[in-house]
Amino acid sequence: MDTILNKEIQNYINANLNTDLHALLLKKSPFPEVSMQEIVQQIKGKQVAGRKFPFLLKEGILFPPQLNLEQSSSEKTALYKSGILKGNTFIDLTSGFGVDAYYLSQNFKSITLVEQDTTLLELVEHNWKILNRQARFINLKLEDFLNETQEYFDLIYLDPARRDQQKNKVFLLEDLSPDILEIQEKLRAISGQVVIKLSPLIDLKYLVSVLPGISRIDIIALKNDVKEVIVFLSDENTDKVICNCVNLDSGEPAFTFKFGEEETARSEYSEPEKYIYIPNNAILKAGTFNLISQKFGLKKLHPNSHLYTLNKEDKNFPGRVLEMEMIDSKGIKKKEQYNIISKNYPLKPEEIKKKYALKDGGNDYLIFTQSKKGKIILKSV
Template identity: 60%
Template sequence: MKSVGNKIQYFIDANLHADLHSLLLKKSPFPEVSMQELVQQIKGRKVAEKKFPFLNQENIIFPPNLNLEQASSQDTADFKKQFFKGKKFIDLTCGFGIDAYFLSQNFEEITLIEQNTELLDIVKHNWEVLDRKANFINQKLEDFLKNNKEHFDLIYLDPARRDNHNRKVFLLEDLSPNIIEIQEQLSDISPEILIKLSPLIDIQHLVYSLKNIYKIWIIAVKNEVKEVLVYLKKTENQPEISCINLQSSEPEFHFNLDDKKHCQSEFSAPKKYIYIPNNSVLKSGAFNLVSEKFGLRKLHQNTHIYTSEEKIEHFPGRIFETEEINSKAIKKGEQFNIITKNFPLKPEEIKKKHKIKDGGNHYLIAVKSLSGNHFLVGKLLD
C-alpha cells in the first residue's frame, strides 16, 4: 500500500469500529487496494491508538502485524530520547522507525538503514507526513558497515530476535546481527552505541559478553518489563543499572555492579509493612541491595518480598499495610486481590480452596518466610 487517497482514508476512518472478520469477507471497493490491505490499516490505527498515539492520524500507513508488535511503544521511545544529542544519528535496524523518530529529535543529520524495502517505503512515507527528514538507505546492516566511511555521534540498533525458522532467540550470539561479533566495528564509527534487547536477556551474561558498557536501563511500563537498553561508551567505571517503571509514580532505582557485590540480607517473619519491588527491580537481580539500601528485612532467600515495622518512603514498588491472619479466618465469598510469592498454592488454587472471589479493595498476600507460610490481609498504600 504505497499511498492513502481521500476515499481510502474515508473508508478506513468509517470502519475503525467495524467487525474486521466480516469486512474480510467483503470485496474491496477499491480495485487498486485489497480488502486485506484495508483491514491491515484499520488494525494499525487501533494499535497506534494505544501503543504510539502520535501515529493515530490520517495518511499514516501501517506495516504487517509482526512489525507493529516488534516496534517500541511511544512511551519507551520517548524515554530514550532525553539522554542523547549530537549532530549525526544513525539507526542501523530502522524497522517501523518509532525509536528513530524520537531518538533523532536531538540530532541534525539522520540516517536510517533498513533491509526490508516495503517497510522502509512505509517509514519514508510516514516521515514525509510527519514533516521529518532523513537519509533512507535500503541495505543490509552488514553491507552498510562494510562500505561505510562516515562517523556518527550515536548508533542505535535493535537486533532481530527471531532465527531463520521464525523462533524467538534471546542470547546475544543468536541475535541478528550478532552484537558480540560487530561491537568493535560499531565502536570504530561512533563513540556511543545504544542497543535495545529483549526483556528476557540475562543481565550477567550481557555484562560478561559486551565491552565498554556504560549504562543499562531496565524499562518496564505499568510493571511489565518491555526492554533492556544497553549503552556502550568507553569508561573505567562499573556499569550503572537503572530500573525504570514508566506510567507509575514509583521512584527510579539506580546502582552499579560494585554496589551489590558484598550486600547481605537480614531475614524476618512478616511485620506491619510489606514491600514488593516492581518488575524492573526484580529483573536486575539486586535482591540483597534492596534490603540493605532501604533497611528492610527479607522474608526468605527465595521470596523477594521485604518487610518492616515502620513505613519507609520512596520505595521502587508497591507498599502494603498488612496483618497476618489464620487461613481458617478467610470467609467464604470474601473478595480479595490475591498475590502469591514462593507459596505452595497459586492464586486460582487459593480462590478455589477458600471459596473467595477476585477483586475488591483488599489484598490477600500468601508468602513464605524462613519461619513458614503466611496469609496476610492488607491494603495498598499510595
C-alpha cells in the first residue's frame, strides 16, 4: 500500500490530474512496482476529493476504488450531520471510506469504526494516521460485532450499502446491507441514539410504517439536489416524527414540521399574483405540498403544480421567490436565454427549449405550468 506514496509516483499522479484517464489506462506504467490501474485509482480519487471531500487533498492520503468513492458522503453533508450529533462514545458500523465517520467523530471522545472490507479499512486506518485522528478499527461483519459486543454507545451511525446496484427504482430497506429491520432491536438495546443514512429515493410513508420508533427525519439537499434522508431512531416511545428539510449552500432556512401534519393541511388556490414561490427540493421530497402553503399563507396555482403565489415577497421562504408576469407564447423571443422550468405541463424543458429556440441559463426564468384555469406561461420581470 505504501509503494504508491513513493515521491516520484506521487509526482507523476499530481502531474496527471487533468489527463484523460481512458488514454492513460492504455499506457504502460512508468513504475514497475505499481500498475497503471493503481495510479489511475489515485488520480480519480483526487479528482473526486476535489469536488466531494477536499479535506482529503493532503499529502499521504490514499484513495479506494471508484465504487467506495461514490458510496461516500460528501464533506458538506457529513459536516451538517456532525453539527447535530454529539456525546462520548460513537460507533460507525458501516464506515466505508470514513467520510461520515471523520466528521461525526469530531464531537465524540471514543470512536469505533466497523467495516467488512479489509483493504478499505486498512486504507482508512492509514489515512486517519495522516489526519491525526485516533479510533478503534474493527474488521468484521457488523452482525458478528453486534452479536459479541457488551458495550453501550451514545451514537450508532449506519450508512448501508445498496445490495443490488440495478434496483434504483424500487427502494426497500430489505435491499440494503445491512438489513436495518433485522438488526434494529439489537441496535436500540446498545444505544440511545441510532442514526441511519438512506437514499433520497426512499418513500417516507413506507419508512415510517415499517420502522418503529423514528423520532426525526432530516431531508438534506445540497444546492437544491436532495442527497440524503437521515433517520433518527429513539429508545423513548414517541408518536411524533419531526421532519427537517434543509437545503445546504443555499442560504435558505430549514423547514420543520411534524410528520402527518400534511394530512390535515389545506391549500387555497389562485391565479398567479405578483410573486411565484417554488419550494426547494427537500420540501418537495417531504411531500408537504399543502402545509407549505398554509404555513407561509401562500395560494397554490393548481393541485398538481406545486407552485405557489402571493402579492408579497417573503424572504424567509425555503425556496425561490420570483417576481413574474403571465405572457402568451408570442411574448417569447427566439434565441433568448432563460432558466426553463416545466411543472405539470405537457412539454419537458428540453422540448420547450427546442420549440421556442431558446438558450439555457442566465438570470431570467420562464415557467411553463397550469393554473386551475389551464396552461400558462410565466416570465420573470
